[in-house]
């Protein structure tokens with residue numbers, strides 16, 4: 001028998017960059033909502049686009065088969081925001097009214113928005129217009145404020161780790177320094193996690209501006225010890241430090257790995273190569289950890305909706321799924337604190353962070 005629920009019909013959308021685990025989360029929400037509460041579940045297509053354009057599918061048990069292990073999102077995603085929808089003539093338009101109309105026309109009691117920080121911001125705007133919303137934190141960047149971890153991160157870290165492992169053997173065979181570009185936006189979680197897991201020698205992250213001399217020294221020190229190859233991971237947002245004595249209002253541009261490789265090659269007379277991991281980090285089947293996390297978050301969302309708790313993100317804190325008000329999450333980013341245990345661990349094992 002279905003449990004008591006304050007909601008009878010919900011919509012789910014996925015928004016922002018995709019990541020492994022999105023389908024597992026959709027499945028978690030929908031399974032729990034249907035089986036435990038007898039809710040009707042609708043899938044909104046292509047992020048907020050589908051909400052504005054009223055493009056919707058029914059999610060029944062049949063549509064949920066095979067989703068747990070499937071990469072990407074069966075609903076499609078986009079980075080578009082209801083209040084800034086791109087128009088055919090290249091301009092953007094506030095389509096919040098159309099989004100609200102679809103919500104009402106579908107008789108939704110709550111809209112589940114699965115996404116990162118940007119999605120939380122958009123969901124908060126809809127909440128402020130009077131809609132019931134709940135968000136789930138996903139992203140390979142792990143930079144969503146208010147949660148210990150996001151799903152997608154563990155899978156991406158495994159992919160990046162495997163890639164660096166493979167680069168290790170070829171770097172060693174050819175006695176080369178290989179630079180590996182890792183995603184992560186303005187946070188170094190992915191680069192640092194994979195560097196620790198794969199035993200990289202240098203890891204440059206946005207949180208710690210680097211000095212070229214330190215990077216060169218670290219590679220040279222290894223050479224002195226007879227290790228004629230090195231692995232340098234470069235997070236997407238890593239930047240050089242402002243040279244001592246130079247005053248500037250604008251921070252330096254993010255580092256370009258190809259230029260950095262050329263600099264290393266010239267300074268150390270070592271052969272270098274650059275590998276960009278790119279979208280491989282976001283594709284494919286989720287790791288077991290992400291499958292479980294996405295499912296837990298999804299089930300917790302269904303329970304919160306049933307009890308009428310809205311306007312929150314479901315976060316993981318010390319292994320528990322807890323609601324956090326969207327006002328606390330939106331507009332913030334969780335970067336790595338400089339005294340974070342991962343940074344301390346990196347320093348203790350001699351992983352050069354470029355400072």
Ligand code: F6P
Pocket residue numbers: 017079139140141183184185236282
């Ligand atoms: O947020 C995930 C992410 O892959 C970031 O690491 C990266 O900065 C960005 O998305 C890439 O965005 P897009 O998919 O729009 O190219």
